[in-house]
Amino acid sequence: MNQSHIRNFCIIAHIDHGKSTLADRLLQITGTISERDMQEQVLDDMELEREKGVTIKASAVRMRYQARDRQTYELNLIDTPGHVDFTYEVSRALAACEGAVLVVDATQGIEAQTLANLYLALDHDLEIVPVVNKIDLPSARPEEVAQEIEDLIGIDAADVLPVSAKEGTGVDTLLEAIVTRVPPPQGDPDAPFRALIFDSHYDAYKGVVVYVRVVDGVLHDREPVRLMATERQVEPLELGFFHPQMTPSDRLETGQVGYIATGLKTIRDARVGDTVTLADAITVSALPGYQPVKPMVFAGLYPTEGEDYNLLKDALEKLQLNDASLIYEPETSQALGFGFRAGFLGLFHMEIIQERLEREYDLDILVTAPSVAYQVKTRDGQVITIDSPAQLPDESTIESIAEPWMRISVYTPTAYIGPVMEMTTKRRAEFDHMEYLDEQRVRLEYRMPLSEMIVDFYDQLKSATRGYASLDYQFDGYREGDLVKLDVLVNGQPVDALSIIVHRDQAYQRGQRLVSKLKKVIPRQLFTVPIQAAVGKRVISRANVKALRKDVLAKCYGGDVTRKRKLLERQKKGKKRMKMVGSVEIPQEAFMSVLKLDE
């Protein structure tokens, strides 16, 4: 294919604005997929994606399109993940494109991720082809939304394409616009081969399959390649492109998008953002922008039944094959036994992993309260990074603790500015500024500790704004804070899995709430169980779970024996699922209670 006839583009949108639906239409109209094979949201091929309606993994599809100039073009649609947790993956996908179709819902207008993704696209110098979608809906206001877009990026409102992805209206025009407005890939066909990895998946037969955008040169079938960052050298098992199924071909040319089946056994060896070169090319320089995976949120994952440890281990291994951003290592908790400390890109990522473990691997797992990574400076001048309160060294040896802060943008109708201000203030946010998007909507900008965002923040934001607010966030930097470890002692014994790191000003209140919550969820035992929250040696809150006095069936006669025995058996099974801390039985939910401390 002539390089000038290649167009590489992606679709960017706020969630639910119609990205997947539009992709479906493009595939259909270009005949990439037959009517018979058409199922909704073809690119979202993971069960969970379909259900959540969120694209978790990027895909790349090659389409052939005959334009009005009677020429045939090769259009490569690169689908990007739709959630901020995956910003880095999005940025790599964008780096593989020259253009971006910006989809905005004609009934909703611009939202948090519209902007976040747009800015990312502009950072990559992509040609923006704006679209207002869902014009079939009665409540659509395409002109207004087009005007919003003009105000935002200075593209004439008249050039914003009205589309109904659902009904196919305007999609032809959009395809034309992609051909005429998006520039062909640059790249030097005669230079040594270089390609950018923007995604990957694990295939049981072909090993790690990396999705690449060829930047320079040509790769021929069977030529050995090298992954620069991970320094792996392989002889590819297969080259090809997605149509949308994997379709082998004998070469990948400059500007093209396709895949290389590496045969590698772990996705860690083929990192998104890495550069692929020929194995014998020594002088080639790496493409810019590679970043190793940096998880932001950490939590302990424990099997609810101790004997499932190995199953959990296998499941994590398998998940990691397909998800390079998931990291984990074994962890032992006094309270919970053997498990893993896992790192995630964000809360949403954590939720997805948890759900996949439970659903795809049928595992019952207990997830401890999430933590961020703290940088601890010790008195002897060392800086250590910890991602679990349990790893915090003794108070007396700590010089200072720094925590990650985020820049967050909240998009909300003006009516909810008050509630948003209130809830962010409670979470130590620093207000930066406010900007009116139109008369009814504002963007509020804050700086906020990540630790304040990982527990229930999004849900609360949604409920404080009746679901209207949207949120975008990105890492800002580490800042020192007056942070302390809040320990929980049950029956005099510290329960490691319940410790949290909090700001000193909040320790008292959090401690009290935690203690009273635990008092509610820890069932009465045969003896009185004191629950204490402590900072260092100082107890800041306490309560007692009174000893159980009465637990006996009043009656057990001939007609009751089976039923009452079954009742006792159920009780007994319930107790087996509890975790023993010393001689106290603590139900699983207690460990989650840190997550939901009612205001």
Place this chain on the structure above:
Amino acid sequence: MPIGLYLHIPFCRVRCTYCDFNTYAGLGRLHGPYADALAQEVRLLASRFPRPVGTLFLGGGTPTVLSIKLLRRVLAACFDTFAVEDDAEITSEANPGTVSLDYLRALRHLGVNRLSLGAQTFDRGELAMLGRVHDAEGVRLTVQRARAAGFDNLNLDLIYGLPGQTLTSWARTLEQAMALTPEHISLYCLTLEEGTPLRDRVLQGRLPAPDPDLAADMYELADDRLAREGYRQYEISNWSRPGYECAHNLVYWRNRPYLGAGAGAHSSIKGQRWWNVRPVQTYIDRVTAGGATPWPSPAAEDGEIIDRALEMGETMMLGLRLTREGVAEADFRRRFGLSLEEAYGDVIRELVNAGLLTWDQTRLRLTRRGRLLGNRVFARFLPC
């Protein structure tokens, strides 16, 4: 060894607000057909399990809503087909205020020699809350009539732990019960059973939820008070004058064989336990259907096999309810061929240390505290 025979009478005049027994109000037209079906099942059971009967118990429901004629028919079936021992304990439950002196005389005449009266409480407000058909006076009157009819073995059932009940009102109820000098007293802590109106009212917040700690206080108060009055506790919820323990119920707690006839009745014999269908009409239809009669009873709905491990567990779960005799080492060894130590040594030691059991190497029993925490003990002996 003689067995216990239980006969279920699933009828009541009205249904009490806390009741989840298999009983129905307003089914008067089925009394006759039911009594016939019951007699028929009794005859069948006797032919299949021809064992001497040491105790007989008419329970319900309210057995005394049946006419004497119908009761006679049922009891006659028992006496005709089972070898009922001469000194057999024959109990009938009865509701105060619903039985005349003549009725009680006739009942006594039928061979019934023990009467168990559901007094429940002597507090008017509490009686109303429970939806009982009688008042406190009705209980006194019925006790008098029972004595006059020749019953020298009377039980009163009382309930405590009621919504809104206080220690004082409970103490008053106890005094009034003891003033009637029954030979036997059962004290049941209220269980708010699924689907009962009383439970719904509590869940809706229209009645205060009972406080289990207060119920524990009530239990201990009663225990002290009854002891002073010369009643001996022999089971978690049962007290009697010496020698007046309920022989029929002892069969259950000693995990000995029994047969139950009637709608929803349970039987446990020869390593199997089964229970009959609960609805009255279904029961009648099943028993009176012609053709081959299924084993063990045409009315059986379902059942389970009691293997040795389960039998051991149940023997502990039931036997430990007996507060004085508990589980005797000798009995256990005779029955299962191993000692308690061999079977449960570790569990026993743990529960002894927790102050819930006492063990003098001949008997294993609940402590006073253990009596209120029985579930914690029983569960430990179950095989699951």
